[in-house]
Amino acid sequence: MKKNAQTALIHAPRRAPQYIQTVQPPLFRASTIIFENTDALFNRHWTDAYDYSYGTHGTPTTFTLGDHIAQIEGGLYHLLAPSGLSAINLVNSCLLSQGDEVWVPDNIYGPNMEHLRNLQQRYGIAVKVYNPLEVESFSPSDKAKLLWLEAAGSVTLEFPDLIGLVKKAQAHNILTALDNTWGAGLAFNAFDFGNEHLSVDMTVHALTKYPSGGGDILMGSVVTRDQHLHHQLFRMHAIQGICVSGDDVAQVQRSLASMQLRYEHQAKSTIELLNWLKLQPQFAQVLHPADATSAGHAYWKEICRDGHSAGLVSVIFKPEYDLAAVRQFCDALSLFKLGFSWGGPVSLVMLYDLKSMRTLEHSHLAEGLLVRFCIGLEHPADLIHDIQNALQRFSD
Incomplete structure (x- = not known):
């Protein structure tokens, strides 16, 4: 049966083969993703490594950039967010509950502190401030859940006692999140540093900065090596509808080589x-x-x-x-x-x-x-x- 001209505009009878290799990966723009059949629809799960089910969960374009960022930072699992602050807020929203205690350095990124103060006011989360140069000033209680780290610190650029702080957090079973924007995964490996090969639990990175490099793209990432932690973050990521533009991702991907x-x-x-x-x-x-x-x-x-x-x-x-x-x-x-x-x-x-x-x-x-x-x-x-x-x- 010959298709109506209007239908033919939507369902083209011919498609060029898609198997060439190029310097830059192909750009996928997608909200809806087409399933080949019902088996493909139902025999999948949101925890699959590459769950192509809807644009918010990811496309080959977003997964390619995320994999690249995770590799640069030394991690295994990744999530992309519309900005560095959005990535920070994802971590706070996912991991902190009423009554929890979160520790932040005195030289913390200002908007992160503002978000935590908001959570403190609304949900009773206790925000504690420590001196990043003095490990003893970090004195967690049994309610402590999360330790924020910055290397180097915001504005005044103090480099913290990262080894001492991470070791103390691990001894108290407290999760560690490093704002890794300054180091960009290039200054040091946040998942393998020091003579004892220490690791933070997750990094947050404002891809707006060095990965973009043009002063024209807003984006952030969360990287971890722990699959269970990644699934926690991914679930909140999906619930909040956090997603990024394929066009923006392609721009950042293009800049990574330099x-x-x-x-x-x-x-x-x-x-x-x-x-x-x-x-x-x-x-x-x-x-x-x-x-x-x-x-x-x-x-x-x-x-x-x-x-x-x-x-x-x-x-x-x-x-x-x-x-x-x-x-x-x-x-x-x-x-x-x-x-x-x-x-x-x-x-x-x-x-x-x-x-x-x-x-x-x-x-x-x-x-x-x-x-x-x-x-x-x-x-x-x-x-x-x-x-x-x-x-x-x-x-x-």
């Missing part, structure tokens, strides 16, 4: 800036894990492979420079653009008031307003010149 080259280049440029920034009289302190004077330097040196570090460096202005002066400095920059995030081609700057961001007292931090530089792909000499000009303008 991620290590970009990471190392930006880290090298950052070290060059670090050495110059330390000589500038306007700064009371320069913060970077690779610098011997920075808090946690010894822990960074012990953990990070080949001296790897990300393209972030922070400075604390001397106390005589008030908010108006530091704002004037930021506004005077030309190549550095005022904006959040990092890992893209354009260098960024952001200013912070640490007093409003920290719970504990930290004697290792100087008094003053903090500015964080996120180093892009510009030549470091040009970036130094840009900072030099801005310092001159607001010092005159």
